[in-house]
Amino acid sequence: MSHSVAEHEPAEVTESGNANGAGIDLKWLSDRVxxxxxxxxxxxxxxxxxxxxxxxxxxxxDSPRGRIYLMRAVVDGRASVTEKxxxxxxxxxxxxxxxxxxxSGVQYGKLIEPFKVALEISADGDDRPPLLLRILLRHLFPYANRMKWALIPARIGMKTGLIPIARSLGLTKLLPKTLQRMEEMLPPSMPLLPPAPLPEKLEPVGKKRATVALFTGCVTDAMTPETNSATARILQHNGCEVHVVAGQACCGAVSYHSGDENGAKAFMRANLNAFDLSKYDAVIINAAGCGAMLKDYAHLMHHDPEAARAAAFTAKVKDITEFLVELGPVKPANRVEAKLTYHDACHLCHGQQIRNQPRQLLGMIEGLSIVPLEETEICCGAAGTYNLSQPEMSRRLGRRKAEYIDATGASVVAVANIGCQMQIRYYLDERGGSHEVVHPVELLDRAYGPLPGGTA
Ligand code: SF4
Ligand code: SF4
Structure with a gap:
């Protein structure tokens, strides 16, 4: 459906046509866009x-066209940043x-991302996210070790049944809204203690075909470490020597998207220092959101003294599915009997244009029956920390996604991003479903089976 701009000119622009002051730092923005x-x-x-x-x-x-119109109106001085x-x-x-x-090849991410950062920087009073959310975004989520410690009470609560009991009594509703949303997203089965970290070096199965570094991420490492260990094993099965590099940090996305550009750049620099690119054929990532951010280092640091290193880093980053397809994947030996549907994580299919590779790899697994998902490329509403900052829209999209998944009749859902995994699991559970929601690497791991004896 197409509309003319005249018909749908955003109201805010005409309302505040000659507004004094943009309400954001236009110089800061023009240096970046x-x-x-x-x-x-x-x-x-x-x-x-x-x-x-x-x-x-x-x-x-609320459309891309309308938002570009709004942003341009602010930049042109025809509108100010009103509440609307x-x-x-x-x-x-x-x-x-x-x-x-x-x-027309509009690079919308390069417009909205810095614009949102400019909005965050200029926000005050009610425009700012709640204090608790700001603290979590700045000081907890980007740190895998802090997350692991912070999750211990939740692990105990889930293991002992206290959290499910508190939920059934409605006691979790007494928590601040941000914590309520986080509590809702907890995976139903978490071991009491986080697993031991992966060794620094893992040997390939058979003849070595590549040497890779595994980017472990922060939320994935804390919430679903099994995704990282499965990623390492399938790389080993495909002849890769896998290095788990010490000193690696958060990709920077959480800080950047919460308006802390300096914090984000500090993480980016830490990663540039941690990964000695001369040693690796690729830096492997299994979380779509982090992958899109890592591939954006070259753009985000193009005015930085580290620009050349950032570009070299970006060039080596590969999503696990992208890398395996390029390498030529070894066919897995085992069958996995399941009816499966695949949800395209936005930052994989739109942010990195990776659609066929996960399907191709899943298609190698004997026994899997893969059924298409209606609206597979429409966001599930997780969108990084969107489910905390915009809970209402996130809920509507989560329910819509769960409804379409239910309609497929699949019992297993594969999705290549930790945030989407948690969101989809929650809304499927809300419908009373008993689906398994997994990263595609976990299914591949089952299909490859255990490592041969003696392989670390
Ligand atoms: S919600 Fe998604 S599709 Fe819509 S404007 Fe934002 S980025 Fe574009
Ligand atoms: S040019 Fe692209 S972004 Fe702009 S309205 Fe058309 S499709 Fe949307």
Whole structure:
């Protein structure tokens, strides 16, 4: 469905046409966004049907075209950042489905991401996220070890049944909203203690075909470490020597998206220092959101003294599925009997244009019956920390996704991002389902089977 801009001109722009002061630091923004990127949008509207927020609200201000119009109006001085402008831009998931849909090649992520950072920096009073959320975003989520410690009470609560009892009595509703959302997303089966970290070096099975570094991430490492160990094992089965590099840090996405650009750059520099690229054929990542961020280092640091190293780093980053397909995957030996559907994580399919590789690898597994998922490329509502900052829209999208998954009749859902995994599991459980929600590497791991004796 296409609309003309005249028909759907965002109301805020006309309301505040001659506003004094943009409400954000335009100089900061112009140092990071080339003006031509706004001009790439020709307002054709071909992206609107792919935009989850527009699909849900039908409001042009919640569409890619409307948001580009709003951002450009602010930059041009035709509008200021009103509460409504903040609302419509804040509601964007940064899922980048609009980039996939856009025939004009609009690089929407390069517009909205710095713009949202500028909004965060300029926010005060009620515009700011709750204090607790800010503390968690800055001081907990980007640190895998802190997360592991912080999760111990939750692990005990789940293991002893205290959390399920508290839920059934409605006691969890007494928690602050942010903690309520986090508690809801806890995986149902967490071991009491976090598993031991992976060894620094893991040997390949058979003849060595590549040497790779595994980027373990922070949330994945703390919440679903089994995804990292499965990733390491399938790499070993495919003849890779796997290094788990000490000193690696968060990719920086959580800090960046919460408005802490300096904090994000500190993480990026820590990673540039930790990975000696001369030793590795690739840096492997299994979380779509972190992968998109790691591949963005070159862009985000292009004015930085470390620009050349950032570009070299970006060039080596590969999603696990992308890497295995390029390497030529070894066929797994074992059958996995299941009816499966696959959800495309936004930062894999839109952010990295990786769609076929996970399907190709899953297709190698004998016994798996893979059924298509309606709206597979529409965001599930997790979107990094969106489920904490925009719980209402996140809930609507989570329920919609769960409904479509239920309709497939699949008992297993594969999705290549930890945030989506938690979100989808929660909304399937809410419907009373008993689905297994896994990363594709876990299914491949089952299909490859245990490592031959003697392989570390
Ligand atoms: S973002 Fe692309 S598809 Fe959407 S209105 Fe602009 S030019 Fe058209
Ligand atoms: S990033 Fe996603 S939510 Fe935001 S405008 Fe594009 S399609 Fe819509």
């Amino acid at each position: 080339e003006y031509g990127l706004y001009q790439d949008c020709v307002h054709c509207g071909l992206c609107t049907a792919s935009c989850p927020t527009y699909v849900m609200t039908g409001d042009e201000n 402008v903040r609302h419509h831009l804040g509601l964007c998931l940064d899922c980048r489905a609009c980039e996939t849909a856009c025939p």
